[in-house]
Amino acid sequence: MNLKNIIKKTILVLDNIEGHLCKALLSFFVILLFVQVLMRTVFQSSLAWSEECSRFSFVWFAFLGASYAARLGAHNRVVFQFRFFPPAVGIGFQIFADAIWIVFNSIMTVKSIETIQGMIRYPFNSPAMDVPMHYIYMLFPVTFTLMNIRIIQTNILKYVLKRELKDVDDISSEMEDIKHDMKVEQENQGRSA
Amino acid sequence: MISSVLFGAFGLLLVIGAPIAVALGMAAMAAFISIDKDVTTMVQIAYNSVNSFPVMALPAFILSGALMQGSGISRRLVEIAEVLAGRMAGGLATSTVLACLFFGAISGSGPATTAAVGMLMIPAMVKRGYDSGYASAVTASSGGLGIVIPPSIPMVIYGVTASESITKLFIAGVLPGIVIASGIIGMNYVISRKKGYKSHADDWSFKKVFFKIKEGFWALMAPVVILGGIYSGLFTPTEAAIVSIFYTLFVGIFIYRELKLKSIFKSLDSTTWLSGRVLIILFTAQAFGRLLVQYKIPDAIAAWLLAVTGNVFIIWAIIIIFLIMIGMFMETLATIMLVTPVLLPVMTSLGVDPIHFGVVLVMCCEIGFETPPLGENLFIASGIGKVTIEEISVKALPFSVVEIASVFLVAYIPSLTLWLPKVFGY
Numbered sequence: 072m073n074l075k076n077i078i079k080k081t082i083l084v085l086d087n088i089e090g091h092l093c094k095a096l097l098s099f100f101v102i103l104l105f106v107q108v109l110m111r112t113v114f115q116s117s118l119a120w121s122e123e124c125s126r127f128s129f130v131w132f133a134f135l136g137a138s139y140a141a142r143l144g145a146h147n148r149v150v151f152q153f154r155f156f157p158p159a160v161g162i163g164f165q166i167f168a169d170a171i172w173i174v175f176n177s178i179m180t181v182k183s184i185e186t187i188q189g190m191i192r193y194p195f196n197s198p199a200m201d202v203p204m205h206y207i208y209m210l211f212p213v214t215f216t217l218m219n220i221r222i223i224q225t226n227i228l229k230y231v232l233k234r235e236l237k238d239v240d241d242i243s244s245e246m247e248d249i250k251h252d253m254k255v256e257q258e259n260q261g262r263s264a
Numbered sequence: 265m266i267s268s269v270l271f272g273a274f275g276l277l278l279v280i281g282a283p284i285a286v287a288l289g290m291a292a293m294a295a296f297i298s299i300d301k302d303v304t305t306m307v308q309i310a311y312n313s314v315n316s317f318p319v320m321a322l323p324a325f326i327l328s329g330a331l332m333q334g335s336g337i338s339r340r341l342v343e344i345a346e347v348l349a350g351r352m353a354g355g356l357a358t359s360t361v362l363a364c365l366f367f368g369a370i371s372g373s374g375p376a377t378t379a380a381v382g383m384l385m386i387p388a389m390v391k392r393g394y395d396s397g398y399a400s401a402v403t404a405s406s407g408g409l410g411i412v413i414p415p416s417i418p419m420v421i422y423g424v425t426a427s428e429s430i431t432k433l434f435i436a437g438v439l440p441g442i443v444i445a446s447g448i449i450g451m452n453y454v455i456s457r458k459k460g461y462k463s464h465a466d467d468w469s470f471k472k473v474f475f476k477i478k479e480g481f482w483a484l485m486a487p488v489v490i491l492g493g494i495y496s497g498l499f500t501p502t503e504a505a506i507v508s509i510f511y512t513l514f515v516g517i518f519i520y521r522e523l524k525l526k527s528i529f530k531s532l533d534s535t536t537w538l539s540g541r542v543l544i545i546l547f548t549a550q551a552f553g554r555l556l557v558q559y560k561i562p563d564a565i566a567a568w569l570l571a572v573t574g575n576v577f578i579i580w581a582i583i584i585i586f587l588i589m590i591g592m593f594m595e596t597l598a599t600i601m602l603v604t605p606v607l608l609p610v611m612t613s614l615g616v617d618p619i620h621f622g623v624v625l626v627m628c629c630e631i632g633f634e635t636p637p638l639g640e641n642l643f644i645a646s647g648i649g650k651v652t653i654e655e656i657s658v659k660a661l662p663f664s665v666v667e668i669a670s671v672f673l674v675a676y677i678p679s680l681t682l683w684l685p686k687v688f689g690y
């Protein structure tokens with residue numbers, strides 16, 4: 072392994088770090104909840120910590136997922152009004168809107184750090200697992216800062232490096248997968264026969 | 265004063281193309297600052313908005329719907345619907361509506377329903393001599409049934425935003441879904457007779473129906489497991505979604521042997537960003553909604569409405585038209601999270617049941633799927649049928665009329681939504 076490949080790999084992993092973490096968290100709390108359902112319905116006993124543990128992973132999953140969505144440029148915007156103007160107008164306004172978004176995230180980061188400082192001063196722990204709550208709240212400064220990085224990153228990718236970002240909502244790119252899953256080709260042959 | 269800060273900032277940010285989540289969040293933040301209130305409250309709201317067990321139904325239902333496609337369950341359900349409605353005029357189009365109905369019972373998403381059903385049914389209808397514009401229009405129109413027929417992701421979001429029982433909403437949605445489906449089937453029958461779209465009865469037999477049902481037994485059991493589990497009270501909606509994920513994994517891996525590791529990863533991936541962007545709107549919409557309620561803005565709207573007219577029927581009409589207009593321009597889940605805190609207190613103060621309002625709201629969003637400029641179902645159907653959006657939307661007009669009529673019917677007859685939950689003891 073040469074150094075160049077390792078760096079390349081690392082960058083690729085870091086570029087999708089929220090995605091990887093989210094998939095892990097999602098799988099984790101889905102499995103945990105299933106175990107909980109099994110315990111309750113089959114073995115008639117419930118685990119006290121599992122509900123809380125799955126909820127905490129879900130909270131992290133939710134906000135990391137929002138950052139992942141920012142990396143993909145997937146957050147819903149109303150854009151049909153820009154059709155009536157030259158493209159530059161729409162681009163200009165959206166960059167300005169993203170700047171406001173960064174302001175919002177920065178305020179949220181500062182305020183959540185204040186909240187966490189308060190929690191460290193007057194600590195309280197979660198009822199079932201006895202985890203200090205400020206560890207859970209760390210998610211806010213982390214994810215809102217990450218989101219800012221992603222906003223700047225996607226704007227640079229789009230307008231400086233002129234890369235085309237894939238529109239994740241455009242289902243036409245998914246059509247091939249759906250076609251495969253629904254076995255369209257074979258089906259049609261079967262029908263004509 | 266505070267309402268002008270809230271709505272002014274929100275409208276301005278929306279127009280300059282800010283994400284809906286940011287428009288709501290920044291407006292709320294500006295309002296907090298304008299009244300000298302500590303913005304730290306927003307951190308608490310952010311945490312509380314997602315720290316809840318019912319909200320976890322959202323990623324769970326998205327994931328189970330995505331997995332069903334890769335596991336072969338979706339395909340078998342559509343095939344069963346295809347053989348069921350053989351003998352009527354326009355039989356294949358009727359099958360399409362039935363397929364959307366079945367599909368709606370496992371998936372909570374309109375566009376996913378249109379894509380999966382359309383892939384199989386539009387080419388089949390064209391082969392049978394249907395006009396491809398009409399075939400696409402029927403599919404786009406009935407694809408929205410996916411969000412009215414439970415389980416429904418928009419209903420989960422409404423239940424969370426309005427603090428109403430999701431189980432009760434799931435039961436309440438059944439009859440309205442059947443009302444719309446019968447409306448579309450009836451309209452299709454009339455049009456098909458006029459255009460001479462024949463049934464496909466030539467190769468239809470009980471044996472074939474029986475064979476398809478036998479082949480799709482495990483697929484048919486999926487809605488039974490999900491809805492039966494919820495309705496019997498055995499599972500909460502979140503638990504039912506979790507169970508259906510594992511049911512799908514089991515059937516897809518061990519029985520149908522179609523589910524690949526690659527599509528499991530893809531399902532996890534799309535669940536991640538879809539949930540992420542919805543849940544952050546959930547947070548900012550709750551901050552926005554809390555200010556609205558604190559400053560009694562819905563009361564002002566209700567007073568204004570009552571000054572215009574005291575007739576509940578006319579108020580419903582105003583609300584429905586307003587909701588359909590918003591649904592035409594805004595994404596469904598965002599619409600629900602935005603209008604619920606504003607309109608639900610208005611409607612309850614007029615004596616409307618929150619469950620009833622929720623079902624009408626979801627039905628209005630359903631119409632947004634098949635109307636330009638944002639109608640997602642139109643874009644999907646036009647991609648599959650190779651027809652222009654304009655042609656599909658014109659040919660979908662009769663169906664839109666039927667659906668709008670169904671919305672009014674459901675709004676004006678509260679027992680259509682409220683009777684079934686009562687029977688189930690809710």
